[in-house]
Amino acid sequence: MAVSLSASDVAEKKTPxxxxxxxAILRRIERGDYALGTALPSxxxxxxxxxxxxxTVRNALDGLVDEGVIRRIQGKGTFIAGLGEIANTSAMGxxxxxxxxxxxxxxxxxxxTCRVAGPYYAxxxxxxxxxxxxxxxxLNSADGVPVSIEQAYxxxxxxxxxxxxxxxxFSLYETYAIYGHEVVGTQERLGITRLGARxxxxxxxxxxxxxxxxxxxxFDREGVTVEYVRARMLGDRGGYAFVY
Amino acid sequence: xxxxxxxLSPVSPQEKALEGIRSYITYHDLKPGDALPSERDxxxxxxxxxxxxxxxxxxxxxxxxLESRRGSGTFVAAPPLLHIFEETDGFxxxxxxxxxxxxxxxxxxxxxxxxxxVALRLEVEPGTTVFELRRIRTxxxxxxxxxxxxxxxxxxPDVANHDYAEESLYEVLERAYxxxxxxxxxxxxxxxxxxxxxxxxxxxxxxxxxxCQAVERDxxxxxxxxxxxxxxxxxxxxxxxxxxxxxxEKVGRQWLYR
Numbered sequence: 001m002a003v004s005l006s007a008s009d010v011a012e013k014k015t016p017x018x019x020x021x022x023x024a025i026l027r028r029i030e031r032g033d034y035a036l037g038t039a040l041p042s043x044x045x046x047x048x049x050x051x052x053x054x055x056t057v058r059n060a061l062d063g064l065v066d067e068g069v070i071r072r073i074q075g076k077g078t079f080i081a082g083l084g085e086i087a088n089t090s091a092m093g094x095x096x097x098x099x100x101x102x103x104x105x106x107x108x109x110x111x112x113t114c115r116v117a118g119p120y121y122a123x124x125x126x127x128x129x130x131x132x133x134x135x136x137x138x139l140n141s142a143d144g145v146p147v148s149i150e151q152a153y154x155x156x157x158x159x160x161x162x163x164x165x166x167x168x169x170f171s172l173y174e175t176y177a178i179y180g181h182e183v184v185g186t187q188e189r190l191g192i193t194r195l196g197a198r199x200x201x202x203x204x205x206x207x208x209x210x211x212x213x214x215x216x217x218x219f220d221r222e223g224v225t226v227e228y229v230r231a232r233m234l235g236d237r238g239g240y241a242f243v244y
Numbered sequence: 245x246x247x248x249x250x251x252l253s254p255v256s257p258q259e260k261a262l263e264g265i266r267s268y269i270t271y272h273d274l275k276p277g278d279a280l281p282s283e284r285d286x287x288x289x290x291x292x293x294x295x296x297x298x299x300x301x302x303x304x305x306x307x308x309x310l311e312s313r314r315g316s317g318t319f320v321a322a323p324p325l326l327h328i329f330e331e332t333d334g335f336x337x338x339x340x341x342x343x344x345x346x347x348x349x350x351x352x353x354x355x356x357x358x359x360x361x362v363a364l365r366l367e368v369e370p371g372t373t374v375f376e377l378r379r380i381r382t383x384x385x386x387x388x389x390x391x392x393x394x395x396x397x398x399x400x401p402d403v404a405n406h407d408y409a410e411e412s413l414y415e416v417l418e419r420a421y422x423x424x425x426x427x428x429x430x431x432x433x434x435x436x437x438x439x440x441x442x443x444x445x446x447x448x449x450x451x452x453x454x455x456c457q458a459v460e461r462d463x464x465x466x467x468x469x470x471x472x473x474x475x476x477x478x479x480x481x482x483x484x485x486x487x488x489x490x491x492x493e494k495v496g497r498q499w500l501y502r
Contacts, residue, residue, distance in 0.1 A: 066359065068455075068472070071436065072438050072439075073436060075449070076450065113253040114253060115253050118267075119263070119267040120263035120267045121263070124499060132250055132252060163250060184488055185487035186486050187483070187484065187485050187486070187495070187499070188486070189481065189482075189502075190454075190483065191481055192307070192308075192434055192452050192453075192477040193303070194452075210436065210452030219487060219491060219495060223491045223494040235433045235434035235435055236433075
């Protein structure tokens with residue numbers, strides 16, 4: 001079979017082998033052939049595939065480690081860490097965030113229940129422990145890949161009948177505005193946690209996988225807390241941005 | 245008041261235990277270092293099984309709210325320093341504002357060629373000479389983060405000739421060059437530390453840390469610094485207080501401090 005050299009092949013002929021390997025791996029990560037969070041083939045496997053030495057592969061990978069694209073974890077292997085461009089999640093709400101990141105957002109309603117607030121949520125929401133709250137649990141995905149789980153706690157007294165509304169047609173913020181409690185500000189706290197079995201299963205990772213924990217209170221014009229949201233987000237699929 | 249028309253669902257045992265422990269700490273005003281009651285007593289007080297209690301304690305330990313000391317029980321953990329974006333503008337000022345003493349240990353301070361990634365953030369050509377500063381940041385002598393800064397060197401020829409164990413990078417930039425961060429963007433996610441990072445931070449390989457990247461810009465929006473930080477989540481947390489000015493006092497922000 002005749003082989004014709006394309007311009008890129010010619011260019012690669014002049015490029016050191018380790019750079020060719022590095023670029024090839026980078027392209028695969030960009031295309032998603034190697035998914036975020038998964039392990040890269042071993043250096044031996046890559047050396048065999050690219051018909052080169054293990055030293056050359058190591059050299060190729062070193063550059064990607066320095067760039068933060070991949071990470072070596074002692075005793076576990078080399079993992080795809082991402083291309084460094086982190087989606088902006090902030091307070092803007094998940095749909096808007098995913099749209100900004102050029103990914104198609106989707107929200108799956110996991111559950112909607114009412115319960116008694118109890119002392120913990122009563123204090124967070126500034127209500128009586130015997131008041132009822134509405135709890136909404138949602139799974140957010142971008143381009144079909146699960147990114148975060150959000151649990152919202154909403155004082156029922158502020159929004160009578162909200163439990164029967166179609167909260168998939170309107171966002172929760174839109175729904176609050178319909179009730180006259182437009183959100184004008186938020187307070188957020190960022191932490192790290194590890195995922196329990198149920199959340200890990202929904203996000204498609206192993207149990208105890210580390211996740212970003214985002215706690216957020218939203219306030220209306222009077223300074224009344226209209227919701228408290230606790231989100232769990234995977235680090236390689238999302239993040240938090242603050243711009244000033 | 246509870247609306248009788250609403251169908252109320254029971255709370256799962258683990259959730260009940262989790263909320264119960266947090267409320268117990270608040271109600272009894274437990275301070276960092278204070279011990280929780282024994283597992284048996286606490287399970288009884290909260291009306292949950294010991295299995296549910298243990299599950300909840302494990303969650304609170306993984307979130308750095310509690311710490312377990314082998315053989316002696318479970319304790320309230322020291323809260324991490326809280327960096328509120330709208331109120332302080334960096335590591336040193338956050339520590340100082342909360343009455344702590346920030347410190348630095350310089351691991352490296354050299355001129356390097358900007359990699360593609362650094363060049364992109366500093367808006368210069370790859371290969372341009374930049375000043376690279378690698379530091380361990382401490383609070384009250386405890387290791388808090390591992391920082392690498394790249395500073396656009398072309399207009400600041402003497403920036404490399406300072407001792408950054410003694411001087412703050414931002415103070416040098418401001419005093420010597422009149423450069424002040426007027427704009428910026430900070431991106432925060434999490435990652436797992438490799439062996440070398442773990443050793444420097446006093447963690448185990450694979451432990452999760454905050455991974456922050458920030459670009460600082462001067463008043464004309466020209467980037468002068470790109471910084472990457474790996475931050476211990478048990479020692480430093482982030483928050484935002486994005487409220488209209490007239491609501492800040494009314495709402496307060498105590499809950500952010502946990």
